[in-house]
Amino acid sequence: MSVISPGFTGRRRHDRDLPPGQYLTDGFPVLTYGPTPKVDLAEWNFGIVTETGATHGWGWEALQALPHETPHVDIHCVTKWSKLDTDWEGVSLDTLFENVETEAEYAKIYSYGGYTTNLPLEDLLDGKAWIAFGFDGEPLEAEHGGPARLLVPHLYFWKSAKWVRGIQLLTEDEPGFWEENGYHNYGDPWREQRYQGD
Amino acid sequence: MVRRLAWQVGTVASVREETATARTLVLDVPDWPGHLAGQHLDVRLTAPDGYSTERSYSIASATAEGRVEITVQVVADGEVSPYLAQVLSVGDPLELRGPVGGYFVWRPADTQPVQLIAGGSGIVPLMAMARTRAQVGSSVPFRLLYSVRSPAEAIYADELAKLGLEVTYAYTRRTPPDWPTPAGRVNAALLADVTFPADATPRTYVCGPTPFVETVADLLVDAGYDPAAIRTERFGPTGG
Numbered sequence: 001m002s003v004i005s006p007g008f009t010g011r012r013r014h015d016r017d018l019p020p021g022q023y024l025t026d027g028f029p030v031l032t033y034g035p036t037p038k039v040d041l042a043e044w045n046f047g048i049v050t051e052t053g054a055t056h057g058w059g060w061e062a063l064q065a066l067p068h069e070t071p072h073v074d075i076h077c078v079t080k081w082s083k084l085d086t087d088w089e090g091v092s093l094d095t096l097f098e099n100v101e102t103e104a105e106y107a108k109i110y111s112y113g114g115y116t117t118n119l120p121l122e123d124l125l126d127g128k129a130w131i132a133f134g135f136d137g138e139p140l141e142a143e144h145g146g147p148a149r150l151l152v153p154h155l156y157f158w159k160s161a162k163w164v165r166g167i168q169l170l171t172e173d174e175p176g177f178w179e180e181n182g183y184h185n186y187g188d189p190w191r192e193q194r195y196q197g198d
Numbered sequence: 199m200v201r202r203l204a205w206q207v208g209t210v211a212s213v214r215e216e217t218a219t220a221r222t223l224v225l226d227v228p229d230w231p232g233h234l235a236g237q238h239l240d241v242r243l244t245a246p247d248g249y250s251t252e253r254s255y256s257i258a259s260a261t262a263e264g265r266v267e268i269t270v271q272v273v274a275d276g277e278v279s280p281y282l283a284q285v286l287s288v289g290d291p292l293e294l295r296g297p298v299g300g301y302f303v304w305r306p307a308d309t310q311p312v313q314l315i316a317g318g319s320g321i322v323p324l325m326a327m328a329r330t331r332a333q334v335g336s337s338v339p340f341r342l343l344y345s346v347r348s349p350a351e352a353i354y355a356d357e358l359a360k361l362g363l364e365v366t367y368a369y370t371r372r373t374p375p376d377w378p379t380p381a382g383r384v385n386a387a388l389l390a391d392v393t394f395p396a397d398a399t400p401r402t403y404v405c406g407p408t409p410f411v412e413t414v415a416d417l418l419v420d421a422g423y424d425p426a427a428i429r430t431e432r433f434g435p436t437g438g
Contacts, residue, residue, distance in 0.1 A: 002244040003207055003293050007285045010249040011277050021242065021252035023277065030408045030432050033301055035415035035425045080240075080252050114426065143412055181300035194240075195298060197202035 019189035022082040029081055030143045033177070037113035037163050039147055046131065046148070047166040048096060051104040056096070060147070063131065066091045071130055073153035075160070076189040088151055089134030093124045096131065104169035108176060109150055112163040117176035119152065119159050119186070121169065128154060131164060156187040156194070205242065205295045206230070210288050211265070216353045220319060221283045222258060222269045225292060232261040235330040236303035236323045236403070239266065239296030243278060253278045256323035256405075256431075257297060260333040266296075269353060271319035302403065302431050306334045310401050311394050314342040314363075315384075315414055317406020321353050323431065324405055332361050340364070341400075343392055345384050345410065348372035366392040384410075386417050396422040405431040 047057040070089050076082045107121045132151040133140050140146035145162025152159045158178050179185050184193040208227035215221055244250040259267035270282040304327040314324040340363035346352045347370050358365050369381045394400035404414050411432045419425050
């Protein structure tokens with residue numbers, strides 16, 4: 001039902017398909033609902049808590065001791081920008097879940113600063129997600145979620161929680177911050193799941 | 199069952215030139231349900247060959263059924279903003295949907311003091327809050343600190359002077375004649391001088407370009423403001 005916009009031609013054509021409604025950017029916009037938390041590496045900790053209460057935790061050095069991967073991915077923000085061919089460094093969630101026994105199907109992500117987001121556990125596994133601490137060959141900057149953020153490139157980027165500190169595994173889904181504030185529960189860019197009801 | 203936010207076709211009812219590079223579009227949207235101050239809407243443009251792209255714009259007006267205003271600042275080399283700010287004309291259709299967003303909002307039922315801090319076109323959603331306060335006759339204390347490069351780039355300056363809130367301008371490049379202080383960026387001393395003190399527990403809304411918001415939010419946290427009471431909206435470095 002799109003109406004034609006009289007006089008609009010559009011300029012930023014590109015060779016590769018983008019999800020619907022997205023435009024390309026070379027910059028790296030920052031979208032966060034509050035001040036940027038400053039997290040001290042000496043106090044940094046990342047934990048996975050299962051539905052039975054079993055806890056698996058890593059300090060910064062323990063995380064760094066795990067095998068690193070260097071995902072090369074496209075990222076898509078619900079605010080319409082997409083950034084192609086981004087280079088990250090991090091640890092696969094598959095590595096962190098190696099010794100985690102769970103029957104849970106849902107994950108709620110917790111961040112330093114109070115942010116939360118939710119997604120099905122299967123969207124974190126099988127090579128689909130990382131705890132990322134490097135971007136473009138440099139340590140991840142605080143405004144982009146450093147020292148470490150979740151990276152789930154196949155979903156809108158609000159699911160890739162910045163300043164990540166833990167994952168709670170749940171047998172029932174529980175909405176996170178933006179999911180309670182009008183945004184879609186799942187957030188698939190290719191199905192343009194921006195807002196509740198999309 | 200959640201109702202999908204449907205795309206609607208609005209019509210440009212009128213335009214107001216705000217500055218040399220910013221324009222307000224007044225849109226008639228027959229099914230517009232009203233909105234909260236601080237929410238945004240999505241715009242979709244489609245070229246004759248089917249190419250289509252979307253952008254989000256903060257809503258500038260206080261709530262009203264059937265009508266909504268956005269103020270568009272031209273982004274150099276932008277794809278969408280030059281079209282909205284320079285090409286789109288009265289009577290033209292514009293596809294949009296909204297309102298969207300439930301966090302960077304001010305509701306008239308909120309009673310704590312409100313500190314607004316804007317950088318450049320970051321004033322737009324804050325203006326919706328100031329207009330809403332005036333619309334409902336609220337006596338909640340509002341202060342605004344508005345950072346702009348020069349007086350000529352201040353959006354809504356005349357109306358802001360009449361809305362009954364305390365407004366302080368910070369000019370980063372050029373000041374008006376006889377301005378008491380040299381041009382410069384917002385810093386800790388200025389924030390301490392003109393904003394509600396931390397112990398007044400204001401709700402603070404900061405909106406502007408990313409470096410501006412990062413700087414201001416960091417200064418507020420360093421000055422002892424509760425991070426959970428600081429709501430931010432950042433934009434740039436690119437966009438349309």
